[in-house]
Amino acid sequence: MTETESKALQAKDKTEAVTPAEQTRPGPVFTPAVDIFETDKEITLLADMPGIKGEDLVIDLHENVLTLDGNVEPPDGPDEVDVFREYRTGKYYRQFTLSEIIDQAQIKAELQDGVLRLKLPKVKAATPRRITVQAE
Amino acid sequence: MLLLRRPHYWPASGWRGPFEELERMRRQMDLMSAALFRAPSVETAAGVFPMMNVTEDGDNYYIRAELPGMKADELAITVTANSISISGERKLAVEDEKAQYHRREREGGKFNRIVSLPTQIETEKVTARCTDGILAVTLPKAESAKPKRITVNLS
Numbered sequence: 001m002t003e004t005e006s007k008a009l010q011a012k013d014k015t016e017a018v019t020p021a022e023q024t025r026p027g028p029v030f031t032p033a034v035d036i037f038e039t040d041k042e043i044t045l046l047a048d049m050p051g052i053k054g055e056d057l058v059i060d061l062h063e064n065v066l067t068l069d070g071n072v073e074p075p076d077g078p079d080e081v082d083v084f085r086e087y088r089t090g091k092y093y094r095q096f097t098l099s100e101i102i103d104q105a106q107i108k109a110e111l112q113d114g115v116l117r118l119k120l121p122k123v124k125a126a127t128p129r130r131i132t133v134q135a136e
Numbered sequence: 137m138l139l140l141r142r143p144h145y146w147p148a149s150g151w152r153g154p155f156e157e158l159e160r161m162r163r164q165m166d167l168m169s170a171a172l173f174r175a176p177s178v179e180t181a182a183g184v185f186p187m188m189n190v191t192e193d194g195d196n197y198y199i200r201a202e203l204p205g206m207k208a209d210e211l212a213i214t215v216t217a218n219s220i221s222i223s224g225e226r227k228l229a230v231e232d233e234k235a236q237y238h239r240r241e242r243e244g245g246k247f248n249r250i251v252s253l254p255t256q257i258e259t260e261k262v263t264a265r266c267t268d269g270i271l272a273v274t275l276p277k278a279e280s281a282k283p284k285r286i287t288v289n290l291s
Contacts, residue, residue: 083197114269
């Protein structure tokens with residue numbers, strides 16, 4: 001197998017989320033799949049949220065808890081009848097606890113083709129500094 | 137002497153004891169519960185990526201699939217008179233090499249799926265759009281497959 005050859009994608013059911021509060025709106029709640037990686041300067045979060053529109057997504061950072069909360073309207077037209085249905089649509093919900101101190105004013109969120117890219121820059125004080133130990 | 141009253145629907149040949157009747161009841165209960173708790177249609181999924189929802193109205197079939205992060209030009213869609221094939225590759229961009237991963241749940245890879253449709257379609261008029269990570273294909277039904285109203289003449 002060469003390096004350029006990639007594996008075949010497997011079909012997976014969406015993961016249903018367990019929300020802390022009971023839902024006021026009926027319908028399923030899903031946990032979006034995420035990638036989270038960290039560099040010296042920032043933490044980046046990528047989340048797959050197909051079908052979501054910018055105005056329906058709420059990103060909230062409060063006391064180090066990051067919450068993603070999004071609502072997806074069913075795309076079906078009024079006269080459509082099911083032939084078969086393999087996936088369901090509903091809300092997206094997921095929370096993360098961030099251990100680093102984030103510079104809230106500099107958070108950037110981009111939503112493109114159903115993928116959210118969230119950049120959370122660390123505050124200056126939290127970026128690692130080399131501390132030289134002075135020998136006496 | 138023991139007298140047994142036998143209802144007319146009992147098999148006439150051979151009385152095999154009260155357990156046979158119990159067994160028959162058990163089988164009927166099984167059938168009833170199977171009908172009541174039948175698995176939702178979601179579980180009849182073909183298990184091939186991407187998962188699809190197919191709907192129809194009088195004129196069209198609509199196929200929708202969740203493909204977050206994919207653009208229309210990364211997909212190859214071909215249609216025949218009664219089937220559609222969707223293939224492509226979901227590539228995840230290579231991020232900063234020095235980055236340290238905490239979570240890696242998103243997946244990339246190749247896929248290819250063929251779906252047969254119950255009736256013929258107008259292959260020339262099929263349209264596909266990708267919005268917000270959802271592929272939506274509209275497949276107009278062939279004239280011969282559309283429902284027709286037939287008026288009965290009274291004379």
